[in-house]
Structure formats: C-alpha cells, structure tokens
Amino acid sequence: NALNFVSDCATADLAEQQSSLAQQLTMEAELHHALIKGEFFLEYQPLFDFGRSGQRMAAVEALIRWRRGNGELVSPEVFIPIAEHSRLILQIGRWVMEQACRDLARLQRGGFPDLQVSINLAAPDFVNARLPSELLALTEACGIAPQHVCLEMTEGMVMKHPDKAVPVMTLLRQMGFKISLDDFGMGHSSLSRLKELPVSYLKIDRSFIRGIPHDRGDKAIIRTILDLGRHMGVPVIAEGVETDAQFGFLRQFGCTLIQGFVLGRPKGLQDLLGAAPLSGAG
Ligand code: C2E
Ligand code: MG
Ligand code: MG
Numbered sequence: 001n002a003l004n005f006v007s008d009c010a011t012a013d014l015a016e017q018q019s020s021l022a023q024q025l026t027m028e029a030e031l032h033h034a035l036i037k038g039e040f041f042l043e044y045q046p047l048f049d050f051g052r053s054g055q056r057m058a059a060v061e062a063l064i065r066w067r068r069g070n071g072e073l074v075s076p077e078v079f080i081p082i083a084e085h086s087r088l089i090l091q092i093g094r095w096v097m098e099q100a101c102r103d104l105a106r107l108q109r110g111g112f113p114d115l116q117v118s119i120n121l122a123a124p125d126f127v128n129a130r131l132p133s134e135l136l137a138l139t140e141a142c143g144i145a146p147q148h149v150c151l152e153m154t155e156g157m158v159m160k161h162p163d164k165a166v167p168v169m170t171l172l173r174q175m176g177f178k179i180s181l182d183d184f185g186m187g188h189s190s191l192s193r194l195k196e197l198p199v200s201y202l203k204i205d206r207s208f209i210r211g212i213p214h215d216r217g218d219k220a221i222i223r224t225i226l227d228l229g230r231h232m233g234v235p236v237i238a239e240g241v242e243t244d245a246q247f248g249f250l251r252q253f254g255c256t257l258i259q260g261f262v263l264g265r266p267k268g269l270q271d272l273l274g275a276a277p278l279s280g281a282g
C-alpha cells in the first residue's frame with residue numbers, strides 16, 4: 001500500500017545517503033594521503049591573446065590532476081567538490097598556489113618573461129581574509145609580480161558570498177593581482193552586483209561556446225557578454241573553444257582572449273618549457 005511504499009522509499013533514500021556519505025569520507029581520507037604522498041600535479045592550459053600585437057600566449061591556467069597510486073587519473077570535477085566539504089580544500093589550494101607560483105618563475109626565466117598564470121580558487125579560499133597577504137608573501141618569495149597572477153573565481157561562488165568575497169577581491173586587486181570571473185553566465189549575477197565587482201576579466205562559460213554555430217540563443221548570449229564586457233571596460237575570455245567555427249565566430253565579434261582545445265590542451269611544465277621561444281635560458 002501507499003504507506004509501505006513511502007517508507008520503502010525513505011529506507012532506500014537513507015541507505016543511499018549513508019553509502020554516499022561513506023564514499024565521501026573514504027575519498028576525503030584518500031585526498032589527505034594524496035597530499036602527503038605527492039600524488040597531485042599541475043597541468044597548464046595556454047590562453048592566447050589575439051589583440052593588436054598579434055597572436056601570443058598571454059597566460060597559462062593551472063589545472064590540478066590527481067594520479068592515484070594505482071595509476072588511475074581522477075578528474076578535479078570529481079575530487080574538488082569533495083575536498084570543498086572539508087578543510088582539505090584549503091591545503092590543496094595552498095599546494096596549488098605554491099606550485100603554480102614556483103612554476104611561473106621557472107617559465108618566466110625559461111623564455112616567457114611576460115607570462116601570467118591563472119589559479120582556480122575554491123569558495124573557502126576567497127572568503128579567507130588572510131588569502132591576500134599570504135599570496136603576496138608567496139609571490140615575493142618566488143620572485144614574481146602579483147600583476148602576473150590571475151585568480152579565477154566562479155561567478156556562482158562569488159555571488160553566493162558577496163559580502164565576504166568582495167572585500168578579499170578588492171584587497172587582491174589593490175595588491176596588483178588580477179581576478180577573472182570564471183564560468184560567467186551560469187551564476188545568476190544581478191547586473192547591479194556585477195558592476196561593483198572588482199574583476200579584471202569575464203570568462204564566458206564553456207556551455208555557451210558549445211552551441212556555436214548552431215544555437216541562436218547561445219550566440220546571442222555570447223555577443224551580449226562581449227558587448228557587456230566592452231561597455232564595462234572588462235576584457236572577456238572565451239574558454240572551451242574546440243572548433244574553427246567557434247573560434248571564427250568569437251574573433252568576428254571582437255573576442256581577443258581565447259582558450260580551448262583548438263589552440264592547446266593542458267600540458268606539463270616540461271612540455272611548456274621545451275616550447276619556449278628562448279628555450280635554454282632557464
Ligand atoms: P574551469 O576552471 O572552468 O577549467 C576549464 C576546464 O575545461 C578544464 O577541465 C579544462 O581542461 C577544460 N577545457 C579546456 N578547454 C577545453 C575544450 O576546448 N573543450 C573541453 N571539452 N574542455 C576544455 P579540468 O582540468 O578537468 O577542470 C575542471 C574544473 O575543475 C575547472 O573548471 C575548475 O573548476 C576545477 N579545477 C581545476 N583545477 C583546479 C584547482 O587547482 N583548484 C580548484 N579549486 N579547482 C580546480
Ligand atoms: Mg578556470
Ligand atoms: Mg570555466
């Protein structure tokens with residue numbers, strides 16, 4: 001009968017919740033070990049600038065990878081959300097920042113003197129009031145300028161805690177760091193809030209790029225974001241660009257900052273150093 005059905009469902013739900021909680025705790029423990037055992041590494045995806053001075057690699061985005069002891073590669077889309085449930089995300093975030101700043105110093109010495117690095121932050125990072133001074137100390141220790149470090153924060157996360165995020169963002173900008181609003185278009189920004197955010201770049205979410213050249217709605221949204229950025233004086237980055245048609249559309253409507261598999265996949269530091277125009281210098 002109906003009541004039995006309801007209680008069966010509730011039991012099934014509870015069992016499911018318990019097993020997913022157990023999985024989460026297991027993975028948290030594994031992530032903790034991964035940090036200690038050095039199972040994380042970074043890959044860097046190039047971002048190209050097609051502005052007036054011709055095509056150049058302006059930045060690389062640091063993307064974390066986890067290679068488990070058994071060789072399996074785990075996507076950050078799987079383990080970052082789990083790490084975000086605990087304080088582990090702060091330790092992972094700190095590891096990424098240290099590694100990325102050290103690697104940028106090597107890249108700058110190794111033939112890319114003006115290169116910037118983009119670092120993805122998780123929500124607990126940028127509501128951390130100590131983040132700006134810690135990052136400044138880190139860049140000083142590594143011998144790189146804050147102007148060469150861009151922090152990517154998703155629009156969704158910033159809009160969820162604007163009262164905590166905005167003061168941290170403001171301080172970071174005053175110190176010279178850049179800030180990019182990642183996955184833009186997915187995070188329900190109110191326009192009045194957006195105009196107050198101290199951001200250096202808007203980064204259009206990959207899901208809108210996917211619709212080019214067929215989806216009229218996606219194309220309209222992309223053109224609107226490009227116009228918005230132009231009128232606000234905030235450069236717009238397109239990510240996840242996979243095809244020549246997508247690339248051509250973006251260039252046609254004035255997007256000069258482009259990232260995606262069509263231009264370059266994430267790669268290791270050694271690969272990048274090997275491709276340096278002045279390689280051998282580092
Ligand atoms: P994101 O910051 O939006 O990064 C872009 C993702 O799109 C990356 O996936 C990148 O490899 C992928 N991508 C780039 N170009 C293309 C393309 O042309 N086509 C397709 N299909 N994909 C493309 P990845 O490395 O798996 O990272 C996924 C997400 O995990 C990132 O999204 C970011 O939110 C998070 N993440 C990655 N590294 C870190 C990190 O160090 N810290 C934190 N907190 N989050 C990170
Ligand atoms: Mg990003
Ligand atoms: Mg993104």
Ligand code: MG
Nearest residue numbers: 154182183206
């Ligand atoms: Mg993303």
